[in-house]
Amino acid sequence: MPETAELVITGCAALVHDADGEVTFAEDAGIVVRGGAIAAVTTVEQAARVPADEVIDGRGCVAMPGLVNCHTHAPMVALRGFAEDVPIETWFNDWIWPVESNLTDRDVELGALLACAEMIRGGVTTFADHYFAMDRVAAAVDSSGLRAQLGWAYFSSQGPEGRERSLDFALRQRGAAGGRITTCLAPHAPYTVDEADLAATAALAVEHGLPVHLHAAENQEQTDTAVARTGHTPIETLRRAGLLGTDLLIAHATGVTDDDIALLGAADGRIGVATAPRGYLKFGWGTTPVRALSAAGIPVGLATDGAASNNSLDVWESLALTSLVQKSTEKDPAWLTSRRALRHATTESAAVVGLGDAVGTLAPGHRADIILVDLSGPHTQPVHDLAATLVHSARAADVRTTIVDGRVLMRDRRLLTVDVPAVAAELSERLPALTERREGRRIQEYDT
Amino acid sequence: MPETAELVITGCAALVHDADGEVTFAEDAGIVVRGGAIAAVTTVEQAARVPADEVIDGRGCVAMPGLVNCHTHAPMVALRGFAEDVPIETWFNDWIWPVESNLTDRDVELGALLACAEMIRGGVTTFADHYFAMDRVAAAVDSSGLRAQLGWAYFSSQGPEGRERSLDFALRQRGAAGGRITTCLAPHAPYTVDEADLAATAALAVEHGLPVHLHAAENQEQTDTAVARTGHTPIETLRRAGLLGTDLLIAHATGVTDDDIALLGAADGRIGVATAPRGYLKFGWGTTPVRALSAAGIPVGLATDGAASNNSLDVWESLALTSLVQKSTEKDPAWLTSRRALRHATTESAAVVGLGDAVGTLAPGHRADIILVDLSGPHTQPVHDLAATLVHSARAADVRTTIVDGRVLMRDRRLLTVDVPAVAAELSERLPALTERREGRRIQEYDT
Numbered sequence: 001m002p003e004t005a006e007l008v009i010t011g012c013a014a015l016v017h018d019a020d021g022e023v024t025f026a027e028d029a030g031i032v033v034r035g036g037a038i039a040a041v042t043t044v045e046q047a048a049r050v051p052a053d054e055v056i057d058g059r060g061c062v063a064m065p066g067l068v069n070c071h072t073h074a075p076m077v078a079l080r081g082f083a084e085d086v087p088i089e090t091w092f093n094d095w096i097w098p099v100e101s102n103l104t105d106r107d108v109e110l111g112a113l114l115a116c117a118e119m120i121r122g123g124v125t126t127f128a129d130h131y132f133a134m135d136r137v138a139a140a141v142d143s144s145g146l147r148a149q150l151g152w153a154y155f156s157s158q159g160p161e162g163r164e165r166s167l168d169f170a171l172r173q174r175g176a177a178g179g180r181i182t183t184c185l186a187p188h189a190p191y192t193v194d195e196a197d198l199a200a201t202a203a204l205a206v207e208h209g210l211p212v213h214l215h216a217a218e219n220q221e222q223t224d225t226a227v228a229r230t231g232h233t234p235i236e237t238l239r240r241a242g243l244l245g246t247d248l249l250i251a252h253a254t255g256v257t258d259d260d261i262a263l264l265g266a267a268d269g270r271i272g273v274a275t276a277p278r279g280y281l282k283f284g285w286g287t288t289p290v291r292a293l294s295a296a297g298i299p300v301g302l303a304t305d306g307a308a309s310n311n312s313l314d315v316w317e318s319l320a321l322t323s324l325v326q327k328s329t330e331k332d333p334a335w336l337t338s339r340r341a342l343r344h345a346t347t348e349s350a351a352v353v354g355l356g357d358a359v360g361t362l363a364p365g366h367r368a369d370i371i372l373v374d375l376s377g378p379h380t381q382p383v384h385d386l387a388a389t390l391v392h393s394a395r396a397a398d399v400r401t402t403i404v405d406g407r408v409l410m411r412d413r414r415l416l417t418v419d420v421p422a423v424a425a426e427l428s429e430r431l432p433a434l435t436e437r438r439e440g441r442r443i444q445e446y447d448t
Numbered sequence: 449m450p451e452t453a454e455l456v457i458t459g460c461a462a463l464v465h466d467a468d469g470e471v472t473f474a475e476d477a478g479i480v481v482r483g484g485a486i487a488a489v490t491t492v493e494q495a496a497r498v499p500a501d502e503v504i505d506g507r508g509c510v511a512m513p514g515l516v517n518c519h520t521h522a523p524m525v526a527l528r529g530f531a532e533d534v535p536i537e538t539w540f541n542d543w544i545w546p547v548e549s550n551l552t553d554r555d556v557e558l559g560a561l562l563a564c565a566e567m568i569r570g571g572v573t574t575f576a577d578h579y580f581a582m583d584r585v586a587a588a589v590d591s592s593g594l595r596a597q598l599g600w601a602y603f604s605s606q607g608p609e610g611r612e613r614s615l616d617f618a619l620r621q622r623g624a625a626g627g628r629i630t631t632c633l634a635p636h637a638p639y640t641v642d643e644a645d646l647a648a649t650a651a652l653a654v655e656h657g658l659p660v661h662l663h664a665a666e667n668q669e670q671t672d673t674a675v676a677r678t679g680h681t682p683i684e685t686l687r688r689a690g691l692l693g694t695d696l697l698i699a700h701a702t703g704v705t706d707d708d709i710a711l712l713g714a715a716d717g718r719i720g721v722a723t724a725p726r727g728y729l730k731f732g733w734g735t736t737p738v739r740a741l742s743a744a745g746i747p748v749g750l751a752t753d754g755a756a757s758n759n760s761l762d763v764w765e766s767l768a769l770t771s772l773v774q775k776s777t778e779k780d781p782a783w784l785t786s787r788r789a790l791r792h793a794t795t796e797s798a799a800v801v802g803l804g805d806a807v808g809t810l811a812p813g814h815r816a817d818i819i820l821v822d823l824s825g826p827h828t829q830p831v832h833d834l835a836a837t838l839v840h841s842a843r844a845a846d847v848r849t850t851i852v853d854g855r856v857l858m859r860d861r862r863l864l865t866v867d868v869p870a871v872a873a874e875l876s877e878r879l880p881a882l883t884e885r886r887e888g889r890r891i892q893e894y895d896t
Contacts, residue, residue, distance in 0.1 A: 077826075077829075077830075078830065079832070080829075080830065080832065080837075080841060081831065081832040081833045081836035081837050081840065081841065082832040082833070084785070084786060084833060084836045084840075085781060085782050085783075085785045085786070086781060086782065087781050087782070088781075114826050114829060115826075117826035118825075118826040118827045121825070121826060121827070122827070278772065280776070281772035281773060281775060281776040282771075282772055282775055282776075282781060282840075283775075283781050284775050284776055284778070284779040284780055284781050285776075307841075311836065311837075311840035311841045312827050312840070312841050313827070314827065314843075323730075324726065324729035324730055325729060327729060327730055327731075327732050328728070328729040328730075328732055328733075330732070331732040332732055333533060333534060333535050333536075333730060333731050333732050334533050334534065334535070335533075337532070337533045338532060338533070376868075376869075376872075377566075377569070377868075378525075378562050378563075378565035378566040378569060378866075378868050378871075378872070379566045379569070379570070379760050379761070379762065379844075381525075381528075381562060381868070381872040381875070381876075382525075382526065382528065382872065382875055382876050382879060383529065384527070384528065384529040384530040384879075384883075385529045385530070385532060388529035388532045388759065389528075389529050389759075392529065392532075392730075392759035392760070393528060393529065393755075393759045393760050395762075395843060395844065395845060396827075396843065396845075397843060397844075397845030397846075398845075418826075420824075420825075420826050420829070421824070423826075424824075424826070424829040424830065427829070427830055428829075428830050431830060431832075435832070
């Protein structure tokens, strides 16, 4: 008689990875969860014999690793749709950075809770967050049941206090929420954090065994300006500061040069890049060179950026757009197939947030971060190719069930851990105070 | 005491158009429907006083004109995900045109029914369809309750019978389904229908007062090849054939030149263009030049193309992608604002399918083709700008209720007119016969 499982999922197709790490599918599968981890991905017959506290009927669904949002600013959902149809410098200087000077801890917590609800409903089980008042984000992660890598952002304009606060947060919250919270140091970007401060960050990262998460080479103009001002690209600045020797999560990287990519490929640290293609289209930028980064051995994970620019935390849309925009940019319809896109969404995204050994694949021993995607809707029928159906036909709203660490956070589209009407109502009351823009008041100046 | 209404919607925001045709929103609105038409868009208080057979509580929703899918091949949902990650010539010659030689009337009807279900669930109330066995598509339109402009496609390789069948269908089905079906002539494209056949089509269109719907200048390569072979761009060929004097719906037009756009702007006929941006990304093409077409006075409507290339009939995604891709292509984040995108989705799309006087705006006298979009989800909260929320945050799955001609086709996400499990099951049984590819057998050859 096998040991009792806390959860068994039966009768689904399961997205698994073969020995080469390629995405494949097991049909009529069963998944056994014990101790918050995946105990087995087996046949439906084998799974049916396991005594279980809870059984989920997965017929009509694909079970797959929960999605990872590799770069976001979760609390910025409060500013979703607030700053529209403007270029990046106007977006920062006239809209976002002025109102972020009004942010309260409660605004951050409510935004983070709403963001967690949105991500759970969209099949995201892990997110990498880069923002302020991060203890409030950690509280939202704890209560919502999600997994997150959290970093408290800083600018050099804040003096050494910014960096010290980021370190203090990272050391205090590391391993919180039953181990679901990991932490990092979070300098904003090479254009807002100077090279000395970046070098100090690199030293702290090595000393304390912390990863670093920052924006770099967000667009070509930033790279061009950096070269004109300093003689170096933003990626060269990271190398000079010692950051390429750390575990480094670089957001965007649409403005990297071929030499930059070579530097990243030769780095001693574990480098990952997060791509959030929707915002690049909206701002009229180029996109992350996924093909060249992949060729250099750099994992590329999927992200949404914050909802103030991206308008949603819909990683499912990032998955589809990554496939579409990469085919378009490379002018090669055979590139970035659906299976490859799903690899970016699973194992590569997990690697980018430093959790490649814990999540991103339905392999025994990995944490049980699982989503069930319902393919019975008219828009996902018939199925000729499960990978294409997932990438190009399914939508975030097709996620029926979201599980983290073996705990069900959404069942049959019902959220179990966040009270959305209460959070949205309180947040709406606070918006007039949050969105007041006062002359000359902003947390930082955008001037690359 | 006001006359009884068949339907009253209360307490919603309503997307309406001002005197200049610009999109705006009426808050706390009520909508009164009589005789399948919009009788009034008024205040919630006024609407509450109207006796009604049915009252829908629209609180938390935006009421807006149903979406129009300006160019699709609905039955091709049967081939969704069948031909992936290949260039257009392989897609046609090795995958789609071989298996379309197996198509039966029943395949077409099942595909059309599944497509209608998908469109109703995604808030589409009208679609322009261009395919074969169109009596079966008309039957699906009739039973599903949707509105459609239908055309039976033909190639010159079929001889005069192709054109004659298209005309016969257009004359027989014009005004069917209680007036919800309009018809057109449907030559495939200038690369598959010769100039003499196009000229004969133009003459028939004028003689019978029928619009024409075709593919043209689908991509730059087609235009370049046409110029090399014939000395004319595809659009010049349409002009020479007399088609620019008809009411003409051109699908795609990503390969039009500046001279072509001037020709279209100066045309005597009522010209419209349908843009289906997802497929252009997937094939690595350029996109429809919406800005230049708009400047020339050409309405541009939203479309999905068939699901065999686009993978879905999600016009909501076309709305978001049109905004994103146009900003990206023009490298201008201030271009194609959300309000402008919504104009393309409403009045311009209605004009493109020849129904500008009947649908596309919630104005008294227009048909009551209305959708209710639920904005209470975490991904659409808070709302700073209704237009941005609709274009960039809302998704097809947020459509709660779909109404055509005053008849509710989906209520609270429940489809009322199509039995999806039965249709999907029968279609799945037929797929092996449909997808068999036999040596040398195809309905047409792609060779621009």
